[in-house]
Amino acid sequence: MAEPIIRFRNNHSDWDRFVIDDVFELRNGYTPSKNVNQYWENGVIPWFRMEDIRANGGILSDSIQHITPQAVKGGGLFVPYSIILATTATIGVHAMVIADSLANQRFTNFSIRKSLIDKYDSYFIYYAFYKIDEWSLKNTNSGGLLSVDIKGLLKQPFLTPSKTEQQQIASYFKSLDVLIQSVTKKIASLKQLKSASLISMFPQAGETKPRVRFKGFEEVWKTVPFDIVFRYLKSNTLSRADLNETLGSARNIHYGDILIKFGTLIDIRKDDLPYITNHFLANQLTNNCKLQKGDIIFADAAEDSTVGKCTEIAFIGEEKVVAGLHTIPCRTLFEFSEGYLGFYLNSPSYHNQLLPLMQGTKISSISKSALLNTSISFPSNIAEQCQIASFFCSLDTQISLETQRLDKFKQIKSACLDKMFV
Numbered sequence: 001m002a003e004p005i006i007r008f009r010n011n012h013s014d015w016d017r018f019v020i021d022d023v024f025e026l027r028n029g030y031t032p033s034k035n036v037n038q039y040w041e042n043g044v045i046p047w048f049r050m051e052d053i054r055a056n057g058g059i060l061s062d063s064i065q066h067i068t069p070q071a072v073k074g075g076g077l078f079v080p081y082s083i084i085l086a087t088t089a090t091i092g093v094h095a096m097v098i099a100d101s102l103a104n105q106r107f108t109n110f111s112i113r114k115s116l117i118d119k120y121d122s123y124f125i126y127y128a129f130y131k132i133d134e135w136s137l138k139n140t141n142s143g144g145l146l147s148v149d150i151k152g153l154l155k156q157p158f159l160t161p162s163k164t165e166q167q168q169i170a171s172y173f174k175s176l177d178v179l180i181q182s183v184t185k186k187i188a189s190l191k192q193l194k195s196a197s198l199i200s201m202f203p204q205a206g207e208t209k210p211r212v213r214f215k216g217f218e219e220v221w222k223t224v225p226f227d228i229v230f231r232y233l234k235s236n237t238l239s240r241a242d243l244n245e246t247l248g249s250a251r252n253i254h255y256g257d258i259l260i261k262f263g264t265l266i267d268i269r270k271d272d273l274p275y276i277t278n279h280f281l282a283n284q285l286t287n288n289c290k291l292q293k294g295d296i297i298f299a300d301a302a303e304d305s306t307v308g309k310c311t312e313i314a315f316i317g318e319e320k321v322v323a324g325l326h327t328i329p330c331r332t333l334f335e336f337s338e339g340y341l342g343f344y345l346n347s348p349s350y351h352n353q354l355l356p357l358m359q360g361t362k363i364s365s366i367s368k369s370a371l372l373n374t375s376i377s378f379p380s381n382i383a384e385q386c387q388i389a390s391f392f393c394s395l396d397t398q399i400s401l402e403t404q405r406l407d408k409f410k411q412i413k414s415a416c417l418d419k420m421f422v
Contacts, residue, residue, distance in 0.1 A: 029103035032071035039071035123170035234289035248275025255326035312342030339389030
């Protein structure tokens with residue numbers, strides 16, 4: 001029986017069995033000659049590339065680049081509500097174009113045959129193509145430029161429910177997409193607020209106060225040399241091969257995790273720090289350089305200007321933790337509010353000081369001696385430090401919660417795409 005695993009109530013009939021070639025007419029995209037100005041100057045016709053999907057998602061009404069009517073070949077334009085599928089180079093990505101348009105040669109256009117237009121809901125087609133994306137990724141021709149096996153694709157089943165059921169399915173996924181887009185926008189807005197606040201809430205070069213402050217705080221901030229605030233601790237050179245994810249007597253902070261995995265603050269109860277595999281070595285290292293709450297660990301190497309990113313230990317409990325490969329661990333010489341230094345040291349106010357001190361071409365690095373050429377700014381009032389840290393912690397919590405929501409919606413969509421199409 002041809003039916004999906006999950007169906008809406010009162011839908012019981014089998015889905016009609018077609019193949020791709022029965023349902024769609026295919027056309028190839030192309031690039032008009034860049035040497036002919038009249039094909040491009042003052043163009044008004046959308047001409048889609050992969051960049052358009054990356055920038056604007058899977059429903060496309062307009063493009064980044066446009067062509068003129070003179071650039072259109074005899075076959076004419078792709079019709080509105082047809083599908084463009086990436087069939088060479090970047091494979092298994094599709095979009096629905098909802099305007100008269102063209103696309104470059106990396107795309108194949110799928111338009112419903114005229115005799116079947118009344119049988120199909122356009123958005124059902126759009127969501128059904130996620131299954132075709134999967135097939136395309138698994139069925140490519142080798143040799144030369146990677147491309148989809150179009151002949152094989154044309155023979156693949158394209159099963160079709162009644163138009164009413166198509167519309168129910170499409171409506172459900174459109175609702176999911178609205179939720180996904182809404183949460184995505186909210187995350188972007190929160191991240192933008194954080195970025196702006198990291199600039200406005202710490203003094204910039206030549207300034208003695210931040211531009212934005214909490215009510216009740218007016219005094220000038222202190223700015224002192226790095227070594228007035230910090231002393232260096234010992235680190236180790238253990239590679240990933242010396243670590244494991246499950247068992248050990250001590251944990252290790254690797255520079256790659258600072259750059260990619262950890263946030264501004266490390267909480268051992270939440271963050272997954274790897275263990276040192278060699279038990280004897282773990283004990284030896286913790287005797288020499290055990291970290292504690294409030295310590296700052298810089299990543300001293302990166303492939304770009306993110307070198308110098310750091311993390312602050314907010315909670316460590318009874319765990320033994322050490323600083324690993326390509327890190328510079330530091331301990332404060334006097335009290336700061338929890339989280340203040342973590343956020344300040346990752347702000348442009350401080351990180352911009354590191355940019356002229358970085359060394360290397362392919363791999364950028366920062367040294368202990370270079371850090372000594374930087375200065376640390378802070379309000380003397382611990383209460384102001386605390387409010388700043390709390391503000392950014394709250395933002396990070398909101399971003400994390402919304403990101404979890406987004407991941408959940410995406411998981412639901414992925415599971416339903418798998419179970420609601422045959």
